[in-house]
Amino acid sequence: MTAWFLEAVHANPWGDEFVDLPALNASASDAIETAIRNVRETARTKPTALRSTCLTVLGPAGAGKTHLFGRLRARLGPRAVFVHIRPLVGTEMTPRFVLHEIVRQLGFVSGEVRQIDALVGALVAHGTGNSTGFPRFFIEDTAHLEPKVRAEKLEGILSRLLETWQELDEGYLRCLLAVPFQKSPSDRALLSWLSGRELDAVQLERAGATAALGEEIVVPALKSLAAAASVGAPIVVVFDQLENLIDRERESSRLFAYAQLTTDLVDTVHGLVIVQMALDTEWDRGIEPSFNLAQRSRLGMHRHLLGLPTPKEREDLLRLWVDRLPDKPQPFPWPLGERLLARFCGEAGMTPRMLLIALRQALDEGPVVPTADGGESDVEPARDAMEEENRTGDALSATWDEYLSSARRLLDEVADQKRCIDPWRLTDAILSALRFVPGVEPLDVRASRPAQVRIVRGSSEIHVSLLHQPHHKSIGAALTKLLDLARTHEVVVVREGAQEFPPTWSDTIARRSALLREPKAQWLSLEREDAARLLALDEMLRAARSRDITDHAGRALEEDNVSAWLRASLDVASWTLSKMLRGERTDQDMTDSRDASAPTGRPSSGLVLSALTRLRLLSLDRLMREIVRVEPSATRASILSELDSLSDRVRWVGRSIVYLREES
Amino acid sequence: VDPAEWLDRARLALREQGFVKVAALGPKPLRSTVIHQLVAEGYDATKSLVRRNLGEQLRTVLKNGTFMPLKTTHTFLVGATAPEAKKAALDLVRKGQARLVLRTKVETLVPTTTDVVGREELRSTREALAGIIKHLQPLVKPTSQTTLLRSDLQALMDQIPTVKRAVGPEQRAHRLFAAIDATRDERLGLSFVPNVVRSLAPDIDVETAHALLLEASRRGLLELRPESGLGRLSEQDLRDCPPGPQGTRLSWARRLSSGGDR
Numbered sequence: 001m002t003a004w005f006l007e008a009v010h011a012n013p014w015g016d017e018f019v020d021l022p023a024l025n026a027s028a029s030d031a032i033e034t035a036i037r038n039v040r041e042t043a044r045t046k047p048t049a050l051r052s053t054c055l056t057v058l059g060p061a062g063a064g065k066t067h068l069f070g071r072l073r074a075r076l077g078p079r080a081v082f083v084h085i086r087p088l089v090g091t092e093m094t095p096r097f098v099l100h101e102i103v104r105q106l107g108f109v110s111g112e113v114r115q116i117d118a119l120v121g122a123l124v125a126h127g128t129g130n131s132t133g134f135p136r137f138f139i140e141d142t143a144h145l146e147p148k149v150r151a152e153k154l155e156g157i158l159s160r161l162l163e164t165w166q167e168l169d170e171g172y173l174r175c176l177l178a179v180p181f182q183k184s185p186s187d188r189a190l191l192s193w194l195s196g197r198e199l200d201a202v203q204l205e206r207a208g209a210t211a212a213l214g215e216e217i218v219v220p221a222l223k224s225l226a227a228a229a230s231v232g233a234p235i236v237v238v239f240d241q242l243e244n245l246i247d248r249e250r251e252s253s254r255l256f257a258y259a260q261l262t263t264d265l266v267d268t269v270h271g272l273v274i275v276q277m278a279l280d281t282e283w284d285r286g287i288e289p290s291f292n293l294a295q296r297s298r299l300g301m302h303r304h305l306l307g308l309p310t311p312k313e314r315e316d317l318l319r320l321w322v323d324r325l326p327d328k329p330q331p332f333p334w335p336l337g338e339r340l341l342a343r344f345c346g347e348a349g350m351t352p353r354m355l356l357i358a359l360r361q362a363l364d365e366g367p368v369v370p371t372a373d374g375g376e377s378d379v380e381p382a383r384d385a386m387e388e389e390n391r392t393g394d395a396l397s398a399t400w401d402e403y404l405s406s407a408r409r410l411l412d413e414v415a416d417q418k419r420c421i422d423p424w425r426l427t428d429a430i431l432s433a434l435r436f437v438p439g440v441e442p443l444d445v446r447a448s449r450p451a452q453v454r455i456v457r458g459s460s461e462i463h464v465s466l467l468h469q470p471h472h473k474s475i476g477a478a479l480t481k482l483l484d485l486a487r488t489h490e491v492v493v494v495r496e497g498a499q500e501f502p503p504t505w506s507d508t509i510a511r512r513s514a515l516l517r518e519p520k521a522q523w524l525s526l527e528r529e530d531a532a533r534l535l536a537l538d539e540m541l542r543a544a545r546s547r548d549i550t551d552h553a554g555r556a557l558e559e560d561n562v563s564a565w566l567r568a569s570l571d572v573a574s575w576t577l578s579k580m581l582r583g584e585r586t587d588q589d590m591t592d593s594r595d596a597s598a599p600t601g602r603p604s605s606g607l608v609l610s611a612l613t614r615l616r617l618l619s620l621d622r623l624m625r626e627i628v629r630v631e632p633s634a635t636r637a638s639i640l641s642e643l644d645s646l647s648d649r650v651r652w653v654g655r656s657i658v659y660l661r662e663e664s
Numbered sequence: 665v666d667p668a669e670w671l672d673r674a675r676l677a678l679r680e681q682g683f684v685k686v687a688a689l690g691p692k693p694l695r696s697t698v699i700h701q702l703v704a705e706g707y708d709a710t711k712s713l714v715r716r717n718l719g720e721q722l723r724t725v726l727k728n729g730t731f732m733p734l735k736t737t738h739t740f741l742v743g744a745t746a747p748e749a750k751k752a753a754l755d756l757v758r759k760g761q762a763r764l765v766l767r768t769k770v771e772t773l774v775p776t777t778t779d780v781v782g783r784e785e786l787r788s789t790r791e792a793l794a795g796i797i798k799h800l801q802p803l804v805k806p807t808s809q810t811t812l813l814r815s816d817l818q819a820l821m822d823q824i825p826t827v828k829r830a831v832g833p834e835q836r837a838h839r840l841f842a843a844i845d846a847t848r849d850e851r852l853g854l855s856f857v858p859n860v861v862r863s864l865a866p867d868i869d870v871e872t873a874h875a876l877l878l879e880a881s882r883r884g885l886l887e888l889r890p891e892s893g894l895g896r897l898s899e900q901d902l903r904d905c906p907p908g909p910q911g912t913r914l915s916w917a918r919r920l921s922s923g924g925d926r
Contacts, residue, residue: 058852060889060890060891060892060916061890061892062892279892279893280852280854280889280892280916281852281854281891281892281893281896281915281916282892282893283852284849284851284852285893285896300851303851305852305853305854305918307887307918308887308889310884311884337704337705337706338705338706339705339706339717339720340706346882347908347909348877348878348881348882348888348906348908348909348914349888349889349890349908349909349912349914350909351890354890354909354910357910358909358910547892553910554910555910555911555912556892556910556912558895559895560895
């Protein structure tokens, strides 16, 4: 017997389903709600006095920090815009990253309304003197207007915003207001542009822009977003799992950089509600001591320590969960029994997560039966140490599979959007992998360099470039810089295999060939499965740091134990990227490293014909996606080669549409 | 013939008397169903009766501060024979939920919050006394004409570890909260349990300190929180923290204003 929430031992900030006991830690959620209300009121009544607020929520693992995010989303619905950020650990977080996350999550649905619609709808409602509680109505109402009338209405709202806050960026706001009224996929392109992401030529055209958002626009964009949202649906930025920023192995500036970023947000961007969440004991021992006085005074404004549930709250929580179980053979306290219920309610140190795990165990193993001789059988039966180890290993293996599946889903999502994984995520993932690769040490990371990551192998320095750009011009510029670099240093260029250059990018391909003629340059076409493993490893290590990885009995595992299992089970040193960074020969070296102009991937074994037979007419990109889903090792070159071999049956429209000729 | 009705009767008897005879659990065909359900609810079943769990009964008696001679433990319980009661009592001691002390020549079960002499203290006292006896042995022989300077005898007696004065339960609770207040990190609002335990030593040993902490938590005066830091506890810290649920250690304490109030 299962219910979805029993599997949700770790809160999903964007989960649709939600079980909540409002009384538990009500003071923390009330404080955040009050801060949101204050920002809204100030924006409406004293706009010049508008400031950002910073609250800190601390608690042990499993106390319900991330759950608070879900509770506030459920309680406030479209009356606030929620942004959940887990910190970057390899790269320092920048205003551009925060802007990217805010705008990316504007596309998420919260309270049955897309957050961008909530923001703009509330703004329209406020601008026309109405209540901001039903933003979707105002979006639909405005969408039905004649384009000219709608444009005038939005211009009026924009003018009023600019009269109130002169420092806002007019162009950025105009685009922001237009998003809900654009048809898909133009709205997605526009949101991508607003997030500061680089776009390819087609997306740029859809967004009506000629270039990506410049660096100089980032802070004004943040100011504009925060101020515009503050009158209706203020933006709540939650930095969760900040303990991941602590680096105990080496001197690191990332905590200071984080503090500087949030201090700058508090000082210069007005109208944000910033919520920091971390393990209580790490905040005072590892996080706050890294801040200077100015940072402490701004970031430690309001601190809330999450309490553990009282015996009454524990019983209520258990009752709430049990009530939601399907097919209950008996009423509560089934499946626990009176005695186990009393024990769980009375035992010191029980967090909500521990209670959920205990309930899950009781459901899996049946109610605890006391023995007739007065002994307590609720003590775990003594098991062989080897058996315990095996069961923990199985649990870790299952967890790894979950992270791997999640990474694959993400990769499919970004492949559908025809873009690479965000470079900061891949940077973090590579740095995480390097922890398991002997002989290679990360040196530093700088996002602004063409080769973002520098690593040291023995006495030599290797520059690793994550070539993530979607636009051929940006790629061309990066390749030119990398060519210069490769004349003096070892360079490894990583590009996702799913985003191979199309054959029409002859200039880009020529530049890549020129780069690869340099003896110190190497090219890694990062295949889907390799990328998935890197991302999964990074996610699992972060979760381990936050004590979110549990063994078969639901007990939180130490970070060191998880790392040891990963080291023993995954053989990260043999992954393609690791081999290349260690200077070993990889499979790709044998096939395409020195023949970049015509890379030869593994054969796609008749899959091309099968896909064409099924879909008849499709773009080359779509065909690639179809093949790669089935055969991750397939590359564009291998697919083109197979298409060539089918020249008697395949016809082309231009150079990008392909179809199967009808057989006579 | 309704098992639910017999179950209700049995529950009532168990609440009022603490046990119910198997023969009183309804007609024979029903009994196994009723017993099974009662066992699932946490009661003990023997061949002839169903009773409240013995460990639970013992804990209730100890909670009231009662001292029980081990031999007569069964007289404090219902539905238990003397060997069953003794076994349950020793189980409780093994789990650290009660203490066994020797009073004159009688082994006695006492609550964990009782001020008892720690094992280390017992060992060092015994060693010091053995040393003194060994020193005095030749002097007390009938043939011996040797004696000691009084000041030397005093010096020998000073080798015995200071016998700590017995501290009453209220005094101990008072000292516990004083230690929690003294070690509290004002910004975080939490006290680090190893620091609390160390500040109570040597008058209150680690085991008693743990018992006091858990008792205060049970009474809703204190919140004990599991350690979730990044491997920051030393071996000594781990020993000084009481064990928590699911393999955790309770390393932080927070005073609650009253009865679970935050």
